[in-house]
Amino acid sequence: MTDQHHDELEQLLLKMDQGELSDAEMRRLGEMIQEEPTVLERYLDHVEAESMLKDSFGAFPNAEAISQLVNLPPVKSLAPAKESVRGWSDHHFVAASLVAVFCLVAVGYLIGTQTGRENVPSDKNVANQLDELPATDIQPTLKENGPTALPGVTLCQITHRTQADLRVRKHDSFSQVSTDDLSAGDYYFDEGNLELLYESGAKMILQSPAQFRLISSKHLFLEKGRINVLCPTQQSRGFIVETPSSLAKDLGTEFAVEVAADKVKQDEFHVFTGKVSLRPKLSPYQLSLSQGEATRLDHATSTPAGIDVDLKRFIRSLSSPSSAYRELILKHNPSVYYEMTDKGDGLTLYNEIEDQYHAKVVQSRQPNNHWAPGFNGGTSLHLDGMISRTYAVVPDYPKAPGNELTVTAWIYAESRPCWGSIAKNWGHKDDPKLRGEFHFGLYRVSGNLEASINDQTDREVFAIEPTPLPLHQWHHVALVVDDHHLSLYRNGELVAQSECEGLNGNPEIKPLAIGTKLGNHSLKPAVNNNSFWDGRIDHLAIIHQSLTAEEIKQLHTTGRASMDRRDSFAQSQ
CATH class of the missing domain: 2.60.120.1440 (Jelly Rolls)
Structure with a gap:
């Protein structure tokens, strides 16, 4: 940096501290950073000095200089950086302190008044007021002309x-x-x-x-x-x-x-x-x-x-990193299979078996981001219970031709809503004619995993796990129907089993609901105050055969092994 540029930079930084930096001077500061990488290092040193003085003296209520960094234009090349962030040496701090103490009253007053003048109230809603800058109480100040980057350059x-x-x-x-x-x-x-x-x-x-x-x-x-x-x-x-x-x-x-x-x-x-x-x-x-x-x-x-570290909050991939679980599901010839991949219009859960029987996502209330990290690193269907009452529905899907049925999925629960629904082909009210192929979710207000069917004697048969579903973790769940039993599995283990006489769902109940239960002859929820799933659902499959206990265990084992390596890292800590 030349002596001339050094003096010019110091004048610009002083004006910035005093809240007097004009748009033209802001652009000039940006140009200097683009031309000379050492200017960026000097700027960061200046910001750090202001930060430490505020921490030590409490004299800067909301220093404008701290947030000005984001107004700078694109940096062509960053100065060579050390592998770790360096700390402040004593002589840096003493020198900056002497300058700051000398200007304490004037700079503190000017910074405080500029901050108060330029901050945007935090209660302004971007969705309702598109002409306002998206705001938080501590946001980077943006001049009227916006960022000073080169216009039109694709970043x-x-x-x-x-x-x-x-x-x-x-x-x-x-x-x-x-x-x-x-x-x-x-x-x-x-x-x-x-x-x-x-x-x-x-x-x-x-x-x-x-x-x-x-x-x-x-x-x-x-x-x-x-x-x-x-x-x-x-x-x-x-x-x-x-x-x-x-x-x-x-x-x-x-x-x-x-x-x-x-x-x-x-x-x-x-x-x-x-x-x-x-x-x-x-x-x-x-x-x-x-x-x-x-x-x-x-x-x-x-x-x-x-x-x-939280490995379940952030979407890190938009596709499943492992195909092992998918391939194993496909070997069992499912009639429908919803992998819950975030693709297409974002409102469709695609059936991976054929180009029909896709599910549509429905939002009853305010918008909700219904995509979240999946069990093995891709995406899953995210539902938030009563908040937005979001669910998905398939108007019709293939029903089991005989007495054999398996329904399997990976689930994650944030809470245990009353009659929380994983997937259901079922009507409303206690009438055998309103019972479809299966009912899969949580039992009443207990939060226990449950499955129920209507058997050949028109008897409603339940299989209910004796303890509530554990929250905030992924579970592989499955219901299996054969000629004599309704079996319920969680994480590869049999947790409940009841005797039954085959399967006898009413084929006139056509829709498949995911995340809720529908009303009679309707594609809308049966009630508005329960049955909505609060959490995530992933890799939902319906198979027209009765998988064995060993096959269910294999699904769980394969899925668990194919979980993203980052989850495995978390479990080892």
Whole structure:
């Protein structure tokens, strides 16, 4: 950096601290960072000094300079970085402290007044007010002209979009994004999932609702939502995900971030493989997170607090990483098989056996992201019980021609709703004529796994596990009907069995409901106050034969073995 550029930079940083940086000067600062990588290092040093002084003296209620980083244009090349985030030496801190004490009253006043003037109230709803900037109390300040990146330059591409009505800020309003090529800007979407691919090979999966800013080919600001980051190539190494509290720099890894910006206002960082260097904005702590480690930082102080890594919250792949379980299911010739893969329009559960009998997802109330991580690393159908009353329905599907039937699935429960439904072909009210092929879910308010059928004597036969279904974990479940028994399995073990006289469901009850029970001759739920599943359902299959106990155990064993290796890592800790 030349002496002339050094003096110019210091003047710009001083104006930034005083809240007097104009749009033209902001653009000039961006140009300097693009031209000279050492300017970025100096800028980060300046931000860190402000952070530590706030922590030590309490004089900066909401320092504007801390969040200005996200207004900078794309960085052409980052300065060579050390493998871990360096800390502050004593002479850095003393020098910065002397300058800050000298300007304490004036700078503190100016920063405080600018912050109060430019913060957007946090209670503004993006979905209802598209002309407002998506907001949290601590958000990066955005000038009226938006990010200063080169206009029109593609930073990444959308490679997967499910129900994601992506919108981008254009001056004072938001407009729908119709292209898959994304440039620098502010974006948000309220439903579905979005996958972004950078030319470097970096891949991001965002889960709704999400608000984010694309800054450069190696820098993304996440204001709200969940993101999974995969940097598998040398070129993608060093990708930065910024949040209101911190900057997370990839060191050749896969990690996930969640920003909760509505009430709790905190960020979480979870490292699945490799390492991530984490630089908090408002505290002196510098962290290096490795595989299996996670931390949480609040927006007010950026103080880290260690937490357990969560392998079930973030979608890390949009397809099942292992085909072993699928192949085993297909060997049993199912009549229908719903793998719960997030594809197509996002509202269809595709039958993998033939191009018919697909299920349609129905949302009774407010929108809900009905895709979540699956049992083996892909996606699953996510239902949230009474909150949105979401379910799926197949108007008709092939019924068993005789007395043999197997229904199997992987399930995950967040709670145990009254009569919570996995899948049912059943009518409403206690009448043999209203009993279809099977009833599979939870029993009454007890939360015990149950299955029931109507046998050849028109008797309703139940098989009920004696204990409530354990929550917050994946289970392989199956009901099996033969000439003499209704058997219920969980995780490869027989948990209940009742005698029966074959199978005698009313074939006039045609629909298959997933996640609820339907009314008589209706595609709508039978009641509005129970039966909705709260959790996830994955790999639902209906087979017109009675699988043996050994075959059920094999399904569970194969599925458990094909679970994503990240789950296996968690279980070994």
